[in-house]
Amino acid sequence: xxxxxxxxxxxxxxIRDLLYDxxxxxxxxxxxxxxxxxxxxxxxxxxxxxxxxxxxxxTMDGLVxxxxxxxxxxxxxxxxxxxxxxxxxxxxxxxxxxxDYVTKPFNINQLYKIVEAQVSSEEDHQENSDE
Amino acid sequence: xNENDVNILVANPQxxxxxxxxxxxxxxxxxxxxxxxxxxxxxxxxxxxxxxxxAFVDCEFLFEMNDKLxxxxxxxxxxxVVMSSSPxxxxxINVLRMGVFDCLxxxxxxxxLSRVVARVLERKGQRTRHTVCxxxxxxxxxxxxCNKEVVS
Numbered sequence: 001x002x003x004x005x006x007x008x009x010x011x012x013x014x015i016r017d018l019l020y021d022x023x024x025x026x027x028x029x030x031x032x033x034x035x036x037x038x039x040x041x042x043x044x045x046x047x048x049x050x051x052x053x054x055x056x057x058x059t060m061d062g063l064v065x066x067x068x069x070x071x072x073x074x075x076x077x078x079x080x081x082x083x084x085x086x087x088x089x090x091x092x093x094x095x096x097x098x099x100d101y102v103t104k105p106f107n108i109n110q111l112y113k114i115v116e117a118q119v120s121s122e123e124d125h126q127e128n129s130d131e
Numbered sequence: 132x133n134e135n136d137v138n139i140l141v142a143n144p145q146x147x148x149x150x151x152x153x154x155x156x157x158x159x160x161x162x163x164x165x166x167x168x169x170x171x172x173x174x175x176x177x178x179x180x181x182x183x184x185x186a187f188v189d190c191e192f193l194f195e196m197n198d199k200l201x202x203x204x205x206x207x208x209x210x211x212v213v214m215s216s217s218p219x220x221x222x223x224i225n226v227l228r229m230g231v232f233d234c235l236x237x238x239x240x241x242x243x244l245s246r247v248v249a250r251v252l253e254r255k256g257q258r259t260r261h262t263v264c265x266x267x268x269x270x271x272x273x274x275x276x277c278n279k280e281v282v283s
Contacts, residue, residue, distance in 0.1 A: 094233065
């Protein structure tokens with residue numbers, strides 16, 4: 001069976017560690033990046049099923065990162081998370097075609113369900129197009 | 132109407148705004164149809180076999196019709212653009228999860244409308260008809276006050 005993989009992007013070490021440990025414990029291949037530039041570098045080097053990124057980060061925010069991912073890797077779904085939710089960033093996220101927008105503090109089980117559902121849906125879609 | 136026409140549905144209880152939007156879309160060279168009440172929306176979804184490229188839907192209608200509307204939009208490949216007067220973060224997250232193409236917050240200007248239509252048609256691989264009109268800065272009496280690089 002295909003090993004699921006996720007790239008977690010957050011400038012907060014605590015969140016990165018929490019999510020890294022959780023997804024690893026669920027059997028996911030997990031990569032982490034502390035900023036957008038590092039995230040793009042990782043995406044160029046390995047295959048990732050989904051990107052889970054914070055919005056507010058120094059140098060490159062999650063919305064800019066999403067735009068760049070959509071240009072270079074248009075098929076990778078992106079879930080954004082933020083501790084500073086606003087209508088403006090939610091609308092920008094919608095326009096960037098992210099698959100979800102999650103507010104912090106989040107329930108990690110619920111966040112996992114969102115990510116898992118997206119990746120499953122992509123897998124189903126992929127299987128259907130392969131048939 | 133022929134199959135190359137761009138059809139736009141406006142489902143909105145605000146009659147004046149619906150009329151203005153339809154007038155604007157018509158002036159841009161598109162076929163537009165305005166429906167002001169939920170019953171008419173149900174009729175269109177239930178029995179109108181016309182293919183709409185995009186539907187501008189007031190959020191009140193969107194939340195009321197929800198599943199039916201999205202089944203219809205999937206069947207006819209119609210992109211849905213929601214219009215809202217006072218959105219909250221939660222309502223925007225809801226429409227994002229529903230899969231709407233865009234969310235316009237009132238008051239919006241004609242540039243925003245043009246951009247949305249252009250983005251939808253670009254995604255569908257159709258050329259926008261109002262390019263020339265935008266470059267002149269006016270569309271049949273509407274002061275577009277255009278940004279020329281918006282539409283390709």
